[in-house]
Amino acid sequence: MISSKGVDFSKILKRYDISLQNDMTPEAAAKKMLPKDPIFKEIAECVMYKKFKEIGPVVTKALKEKNPLDIINDGLVAGMEVVAKLYADHVYYLPDIMMAAKTMEIGIALAEKQIPGGRVTKGTVVMHAAEGDPHDIGKNIAAVMTRSAGYTVIDMGRDVAVTDFIDEMKKTKPLFGSGTALMTTTMSAFPAEAKLMQEAGLTMPLMACGGAVNRDYANSFDLGIYSQKAPQTPLIAQKILDGYDWKKIRENWDSIVKGE
């Protein structure tokens, strides 16, 4: 092997990940965000520290003193909001989100049982990976992040037939539908689905995402909107909830995904 003696590697590459790393601890980052009430704080900390084995007993104990809806909103969801902040600040990473979300969902399932008629979420989203496409890891991550943001997600899985997706959209009439595709030849399912949605009188947006899809493609057919990364999906969902239609989402996309 040739010698690297005397080589100045700073002239060859720069490790920006080293210089950009955030040394903040989760405790310090979350200090101001955790609930003050000790019961809610304990629940939120369970979510924040991903204690999925402990959340059950903690929520069960809390249900003896607190309203189940408050436990969800002021404890579990509050904890997940801390996690989202830690993720945005590069203190937490994807596995942290996944484990925290799992913890939150265990808690929600327990609390929900005590709410007559179940919990009302912000809205329902139907997700799927396109017909012929077996790749669904992106869709799964987006589903977790959307659920964590307070929506009900109907996850239809992967390789979902166009007709099955349309049937679900007709039945559920969700806030919006979402599909992922990793292949150029499977993403053509999305314009076909959008056309069938329109024929059925459905006007909600159809979010096209995944490795093969780009913004131009998602915007090339009526109803189509784009989400480049999973964390953008809840931001766009909020705007749809606020009354934005697919045209307005497209017009304001750059600012929406920045969280503005």
Add this chain to the structure above:
Amino acid sequence: MSVTRYTKMAYDCADDMVFGRCKHPISYGFGLKIGAGEVIPELKYAPRPGTEKDPAKLRKEYIDYISTDALNRAVTAGFPNVQLETEWVSQMNQEKLSAPVVAGQKEICEKYHEEYGINCGVRQTIPDQREADRGLRLGQDTLHSYPEKFFECCDIACENGADNLSVESLGGKEFADYAVTHGDIIAFLFGVGYLGSIDMEYIWQQMVDIAKRNRCVAGGDTDCSGANVAMFMAGGFLDNDVQRTFSAITRCIAAARTLVAWECGATGPDKDCGYEGVICKAIGGKATSQEGKNCQCAHCDLQGNLTAQCCDLWSNESVEYHPEFGGTSVQCWLGSLGYECSLMNTALQTGQEKTLRDLYMMSDRTRGPEAYVLAYDHAYEIGKAIAANGNNLYLRSKAAAEKAIEILKNGYNTKELMLTKKQYDVLMDADKQISALPTEEDKFVEDCVKKFTGVVPNFNMKNYGL
């Protein structure tokens, strides 16, 4: 077919490995000789959306546009060799769509070989559409019959003129998805290193049979759905989803899996997106296809130069067919590949191949943990760990992970490799978990079944014949 495990290294030392030459070169197509002293560009492409709807349109896209454009550019720029790779779109599991494409590519390669003397051939990569929730083995998927269709597709490819039969198999994907998103290295080891290897053994014995029956070369595989997902999600310096120490370890485990194709009788070259190919080449001595800086059309990674260090084919990963200023996309990216190969071949002809290999490697060696473990000297050490445990699918995957961790820790401790605190923490956590594993395969499997049943979606031991 029998399976012959690798328990020894093909190369006596890491320094013997170079690009363009391997211990077991292979010839196919119209004059192609892979690993016999030249690096050959391998061009991969995707048809435009909508062309898959009609057999005539799809044939026209692949033959009259993509293949013709590529071969024209190869002749125009004076490249002596080119390999095309058609990674079948999912709709090509219908014979009416796939057979005309395969046969047409064979014809056009023959035409260009006869007219211009260019050496060329086509790798046909069959889509593995099997889904863990419906079953990976024959008779299990009653809805799509994907396992059955997969083997039928192999037959169709070979019968219609494939030169090289390959796949990006999906065995263990349900675990890989879980492992990468949850940062669970044991799930990856069990799913990819153990179950994925068992699945590869199942499909590759049959693929080699089919290829032999049709006088076609059985090429190889890649852990695209596992280690590459980890690598893509670990991303670059602005990405924050998966730690790059984690993806580096998954890459080394993947090598123990990818090797299985060759153990079942595949002759290489393996698949371009298997960045673990350098480890496999060190063990098996067969040709490897790699990708890096000239696949920016598909993705950016942190080892763009380094992966050229020991390649035999040099690939662009994939590009959608579309116009660019310099021609069509396939022409532009073939130009990019071809000139890189020309540089490597000049180095080979002038006896400078080890110098160029080292320059490729050194420029990326410390760009990230994955590059560090794939540097050929480290890759060789990981290969040795796998071969030393070659007869046991579990132990060799575990050994690959242990050696990767050792190399990364040593790099960090000697201050050659920088790690962020999070990258270091994840490395140390993996070290702790791997160190605690049992040495007995049965115990490991028993523990994993207990741990992951009901946790990893779609986990079903029957998919692996267990």
